[in-house]
Amino acid sequence: MTGGLPGPVACVCGPTASGKSAVADLVASSMGCPVVSVDAMQVYRSMDIGTAKTPVAERRAELLMVDVAGFDEPYSAALFQRDARRCVDRSLETAGCAVLCGGTGLYLDAVIDEMDFPSGDAASGPRARYEAVARERGPEALWTLLRDRDPESAAAVHPNNVRRVVRALELADQGESYAERTRHLRHRDPHYAARTWALVPERETLYARIDRRVDEMFAAGLVDEVRALDEAGIRRSATASQAIGYKEVLAALDGLCTLDEAREQVKRSTRRYAKRQLSWIRRDGRATVVPMGETTVEGAAALVTDDLRRSVEAGR
Structure with missing residues (x-):
């Protein structure tokens, strides 16, 4: 003690x-x-x-x-x-x-x-609907929905942080503000x-180091790891499927870019994450x-x- x-x-x-x-x-x-x-x-x-x-x-x-x-x-x-x-x-x-x-x-x-976290039912109807929007239309579309309803809360949440965007929308449904809630959490x-x-x-x-690590991940079998997770249904998870390294390789598997382009995007995304x-x-x-x-x-x-x-x- x-x-x-x-x-x-x-x-x-x-x-x-x-x-x-x-x-x-x-x-x-x-x-x-x-x-x-x-x-x-x-x-x-x-x-x-x-x-x-x-x-x-x-x-x-x-x-x-x-x-x-x-x-x-x-x-x-x-x-x-x-x-x-x-x-x-x-x-x-x-x-x-x-x-x-x-x-x-x-x-x-x-x-x-x-820190006390607001309660929320993970299996609630609204949460499932919002997560479906993220899966079907992308995280940006879900964040835009939040921005239209609660601009202050949208400014406090990164568009790719699906879980927090969903929570902010749930609070908006209840007449509350995510931005106001999180202000209280900052008192430590x-x-x-x-x-x-x-x-x-x-x-x-x-x-x-980041560039070298990403190259090592691809050499160690990242693409095969993502392919196996895709077959297991990772796209059903709005959180895991948006993780850096996974979303970029999933895009390549969908033919939206080459694997080399995905690798470079992972490096850029990781550098931005390091800045945050x-x-x-x-x-x-x-x-x-x-x-x-x-x-x-x-x-x-x-x-x-x-x-x-x-x-x-x-x-x-």
Whole structure:
């Protein structure tokens, strides 16, 4: 316990391809605890290559909160909060500390902060209708529907974030505003004694890593992975089918572009996503920034481990 809160919890975040998975794995293995993944897409089974899950054989520490749901199962931030906190609490009980790792800001906040999520029936008629619009006419059409009804909420949600657009439309049906709801969520009260570390490479280095990672994904069989998921019905999921890497390859399988064009689009989409992740880190303002141009994965891991170990000792 630190300051009356359970902990300590070390959160390793950063843009995609920044090295955070390797750093968190080293920290957790040194501290004798698992890594709790905080990634909205890695929760889905069979989506391995495109979500950059660390292969089992390469993990030094146990990796939790991956492969916890099928792509066709509704899995919200509220469910993630419940399940991830159970993992964190067990780690605190058995190892005296916990390590979180990921780039989904909302999911990280949901775990370490006091956040109450609005209720919603995943099987409700309106939700099914809105998800059908996204599947049949595309995410942009669904977002346009929200913009016409609630421009302020539409401005707060990315058009490709189908789940949040659907939720905003559900709230509009109830006479409420998603933008107003989320304003209340921004007031942060900590749930854990957590410290966040943001790994930030230099931009040119980051973009080169992203390009290399995408090439490696295609070489490792991303197209075959997407083809198998397509045969299994991934298009029925408005969330999983829109994941970066998957939607672009699905477009190529439909003949809308070549695989080479899809590969380049994945690189562009990933770079844009990395920019959004960096923007979230800046807005959040709590992270200790680790410039990855000035240190190595091992150096960053040592920095986090030393701090976490001191916190564990101080709490004893």
